[in-house]
Amino acid sequence: MDTPLNIVIVGGGTAGWSAAAAIAGIVSRNVASVRLIESEEIGTVGVGEATLPHMKEFNDHIGVIEADMMQQANATFKLGIEFVDWGFKGSSYIHPFGVHGQPIGGARFHHQWVRATQSGHETNLQDYSYPIVASRAGKFDFPSKDQNQISSTYSYAYHFDAALYAGYLRRFAERRGAVRTEGKVTDVSLDGQSGDIASVTLESGEVVTADLFIDCTGFRALLIGETLGVAYQGWSKWLPCDRAVAVPCDRLPGKLLPYTRSTARAAGWQWRIPLQSRTGNGYVYASDFISDDEAASTLLSNLDGAAQSDPRFLKFRAGRRVASWQKNCVAIGLSSGFLEPLESTSIYLIQQAITTLLTLFPRKTVDPALRAEFNRRVDLEYDRVRDFLILHYYANARDDAELWRYCRSMEVPDSLLEKLEFFRSTGHIETYTAGLFTPASWLAVYVGQGVMPQRYDRQADKQPLEEMLGEIRKLRAQIAERVDRMPSHGVFVEDYCPSNDVPAAIAEAVE
Ligand SMILES: Cc1cc2nc3c(=O)[nH]c(=O)nc-3n(C[C@H](O)[C@H](O)[C@H](O)COP(=O)(O)OP(=O)(O)OC[C@H]3O[C@@H](n4cnc5c(N)ncnc54)[C@H](O)[C@@H]3O)c2cc1C
Structure with a gap:
């Protein structure tokens, strides 16, 4: 029998500790x-x-x-992401973690919805998504198991x-046997014959050997990039944002919303992430279209509460390594690639x-x-995530700024083009089994960004129009009524997982 695999992870951000926790939590110690x-x-990237x-x-x-x-x-629940001003200025839609409606009359719900709109019945697709209606109402509960x-x-x-x-x-990982070493890797040695990584040397002089190295050194990519020279495939021509400026702000008393918000701005977009104790904010932007100072000032003038620190700048390039596993080194996290958040x-x-x-x-x-x-x-x-992100930028009708015209x-x-054309002409959505995203996600973003299909599934016509309209109205009322009975997200969180860091004024005013 093989002796246990000796694994060394370099880097202790979300990637490094996720890897350590999973291996220590799942793999038996006689295996690794x-x-x-x-x-x-050096520290971590500090966002995410x-x-x-x-x-x-x-x-x-x-x-x-x-x-x-x-x-x-300090966590809260998230039911989706709201996109404000993306398709056009003044627009808003939510990409929910769930479907829109349920099949009606032998066809998928969205085909019936397209049929309803094409026959002159104005209905908003968002009203048929349970998580969207709950998000807008600031409600949360666990999904029913029925x-x-x-x-x-x-x-x-x-x-x-x-x-x-x-x-x-x-x-979690340390309790299960993972061993942490504080120190900076200053040198990496390769095996002369195989080209594998033989050891890393710490600033203290300690030499650490391993069978398998996991590179979680973030954007530095110390092992996979600097040492093994694995190339980075850049995707900036499709995803031109290459910087972000981030700042947390005070959370104001009031509803704790169960969704992330992404607001399109002149040269990128701004995120808003509600935590129990504070709100995370950042502006992801393309440096070809705006200066750092302007980006920071746009961010600071669009916060819900007082900034809690100075804004912090980050640089990146969309893309991925041409190989994330090379020799005996597996790159996980920012060392393997980056797609904007x-x-x-x-x-x-x-x-x-x-x-x-x-x-x-x-x-x-x-092997x-x-x-x-x-x-x-x-x-x-x-590659799948890349295409989905590009769709948000490509399918826009904004004419107010250079980035959006580009x-x-x-x-x-x-x-991406094939998927888009297929949806536009037939109303069907390409399905695949591996990788993000499901058809429900594509539908939310297509329609949210203003891409409407010319046709719908012919099977939908089996059901008489009036009968179908009656069913979809009933569904909408049923969702509204069920959401009305849900607890508010703030109350749910305070009950289920209250953080000790929540300022007293907010904890008392929970809604
Ligand atoms: C602006 C921005 C916003 C983001 N928002 C989101 C989000 O909302 N959701 C999401 O899923 N992701 C998001 N991400 C991505 C997310 O932050 C990262 O995927 C995640 O934090 C993992 O980072 P990491 O562990 O790979 O790298 P890092 O956090 O950078 O960690 C690198 C580690 O390597 C160590 N290290 C580096 N060099 C050495 C060395 N020589 N010796 C020893 N140790 C070393 C560092 O000390 C650190 O511990 C965002 C990223 C950016 C840039």
């Missing part, structure tokens, strides 16, 4: 040991606070207790303090890569077939 090296002096529903699955899988994690990470109920048609994610979440995972996909990509690594877990000598399959799956995930006329990947 984990050591994580991180440098407090909005997530996708897959995180609940990841946490559940490795054994994280939800209420405990939420309480300690699949026949409309209140089962959604899932949820979290907003949290990234540093507190990483700290939570660190304690418009759809909160980075932590998803991290945890998905970890899950894939656990599925394709290597022996001491890495090239495992590596190739890992890279294929990771690449696919990135995006509307840029050439987009064929993989």
